[in-house]
Amino acid sequence: MTTRSWLTHSRTAAVLLPAIGLILALALWWLATIVFSIDSYLLPDPGDVLVTFLDQPGYLLKETGVSLVETLEGFLLAIVVGVPVALLIVRSVIVERLLYPLLLGINAIPKIAIAPLLVVWFGFGQWPKVLMVLLVCFFPIVISTASGMKSTPVELVELLKSLNASKTQEFFKLRLRYAMPQIFTGLKVAISLAVIGSVIAEFVGATSGLGYVITQSGASADTSLAFAAITLLSIMAILLFYALVLLEHLLLPWAQETR
Amino acid sequence: MIRLDGVGQVFDGRAGEVRALEEIGLHVQENEFVTLIGRSGCGKSTLLRLIAGLLPPTSGRIEVAGEAVSGPRRDVSFMFQRPALLPWRSVVSNVMLPVEISGGDSERGKAQYRDRAHELLELVGLKGFERRLPHELSGGMQQRVSLCRSLIRRPKVMLMDEPFSALDALTRTELSAELQRIQMELATTIVFVTHSIEEAVVLSDRVVVLTPRPGRLREIVEIDIPRPRSLGQNAHLTEVAQISGHLHGLLSEQERPVDLPEARR
Numbered sequence A: 001m002t003t004r005s006w007l008t009h010s011r012t013a014a015v016l017l018p019a020i021g022l023i024l025a026l027a028l029w030w031l032a033t034i035v036f037s038i039d040s041y042l043l044p045d046p047g048d049v050l051v052t053f054l055d056q057p058g059y060l061l062k063e064t065g066v067s068l069v070e071t072l073e074g075f076l077l078a079i080v081v082g083v084p085v086a087l088l089i090v091r092s093v094i095v096e097r098l099l100y101p102l103l104l105g106i107n108a109i110p111k112i113a114i115a116p117l118l119v120v121w122f123g124f125g126q127w128p129k130v131l132m133v134l135l136v137c138f139f140p141i142v143i144s145t146a147s148g149m150k151s152t153p154v155e156l157v158e159l160l161k162s163l164n165a166s167k168t169q170e171f172f173k174l175r176l177r178y179a180m181p182q183i184f185t186g187l188k189v190a191i192s193l194a195v196i197g198s199v200i201a202e203f204v205g206a207t208s209g210l211g212y213v214i215t216q217s218g219a220s221a222d223t224s225l226a227f228a229a230i231t232l233l234s235i236m237a238i239l240l241f242y243a244l245v246l247l248e249h250l251l252l253p254w255a256q257e258t259r
Numbered sequence B: 001m002i003r004l005d006g007v008g009q010v011f012d013g014r015a016g017e018v019r020a021l022e023e024i025g026l027h028v029q030e031n032e033f034v035t036l037i038g039r040s041g042c043g044k045s046t047l048l049r050l051i052a053g054l055l056p057p058t059s060g061r062i063e064v065a066g067e068a069v070s071g072p073r074r075d076v077s078f079m080f081q082r083p084a085l086l087p088w089r090s091v092v093s094n095v096m097l098p099v100e101i102s103g104g105d106s107e108r109g110k111a112q113y114r115d116r117a118h119e120l121l122e123l124v125g126l127k128g129f130e131r132r133l134p135h136e137l138s139g140g141m142q143q144r145v146s147l148c149r150s151l152i153r154r155p156k157v158m159l160m161d162e163p164f165s166a167l168d169a170l171t172r173t174e175l176s177a178e179l180q181r182i183q184m185e186l187a188t189t190i191v192f193v194t195h196s197i198e199e200a201v202v203l204s205d206r207v208v209v210l211t212p213r214p215g216r217l218r219e220i221v222e223i224d225i226p227r228p229r230s231l232g233q234n235a236h237l238t239e240v241a242q243i244s245g246h247l248h249g250l251l252s253e254q255e256r257p258v259d260l261p262e263a264r265r
């Protein structure tokens, strides 16, 4: 095996390379703080951030948990609402024409502009955060599901017709299965946005969560704490993304090669 | 087995009406192998889809096994130019798809079909590949899987739309030899579409030549050469050459200058 094919194909390399990328980024960050001798209240070095985290790991992990739950709830809700909407769009051109501009319009609104409204409507609890996550995830899930469902090759549809398959069979045995790789693409986009959505919602009206930690640390100029929270957010986003990648590998082994 | 009377098909195309087929009358006997041949666009696929019940004819009447065709039938199978395998299903479960779709079989019935699936796969030389996914197979192997799938429910009629035309020459010859053998063993009625005169001559009892725009019957050519036939060394090379020449003539007759601009489209 050549080095290049090892780097692109082996499983070890698949885990090792992203880790090296992260470590390089950390090293550069650290180097920058030393070379340009940046004050730690402006840009703390990774060591400061780690110390801050180790000062109160329980507290920070608890807040991470709050954000994680909001993110996951909103994400799952977006799947539960988004997939049926996509199905309606696929089944009926009328629904598609009715809904598309609406979806586009909603998606184009800067979410930070709605965050205060959600607080006014739904209070300070979990709901406005979950709904915010739903809003940001909804569009990519609907679009990817709908386009996935439309991508079924005609010869496969014709095959099922020639076998006298019912509409339900055509849907479950063919269209949905065929759409799965594209649905996963949408889910991966959505999960990254979901983390952003929950933090935005926490900026506005929250008493917990990583977004809340970040606003609080800003108020007290505690940059190290802000960075610790941001780092936890990144780690959460990365883990969620790779969890989806893993799930895709397990559920759709056929899709890896045909891509 | 199949009876077509005055069958016509008109499509509403974007550029107005397309008269795809006109006044087609044809009677296919039980266990007969009939090949449709003609330039592309002369309505061969449309004719197969009509017989399959995938499309209702604009005019005329179609019967299969003595009953008017009103939709896809269990005892009629369709094989396409492309393998049309479901990429997430293993070879054997692709072959079992028709059984699964029609449902209603007892556990024992299903087990019998499963045995049959394995037998068929063995028959086409795919023993040992049952658990593979389609993308792990070559094009020729995929088309063999597709052939097994169309045989699984013991169809009375097999409709095959250029099933070998996407394959390389060697695989084609192999598969058409296998198809001859399978038809002799399983006794099915086959309506086959091809662009290849060789294939038509080797496989068919009768070759139906269609002319394009609108698709009409030009001539039906009987092929009286004993089976099994092959294109290699055999005792009937002169007959094969003669019939091939005749078919060639019929097909190139259609190549009139007026057709060219449209054909290039």
Ligand SMILES: Nc1ncnc2c1ncn2[C@@H]1O[C@H](COP(=O)(O)OP(=O)(O)O)[C@@H](O)[C@H]1O
Residues within 6 Å of the ligand: B011, B012, B013, B018, B019, B020, B038, B039, B040, B041, B042, B043, B044, B045, B046, B047
């Ligand atoms: N669904 C359809 N709608 C409109 N026109 C069609 C349709 N299917 C086939 N045609 C037209 O009918 C003619 C015959 O097509 P087809 O049966 O596919 O020909 P062949 O298989 O012999 O190449 C062509 O001119 C084609 O454009």
Ligand SMILES: [Mg+2]
Residues within 6 Å of the ligand: B044, B045, B046, B161
């Ligand atoms: Mg065709």
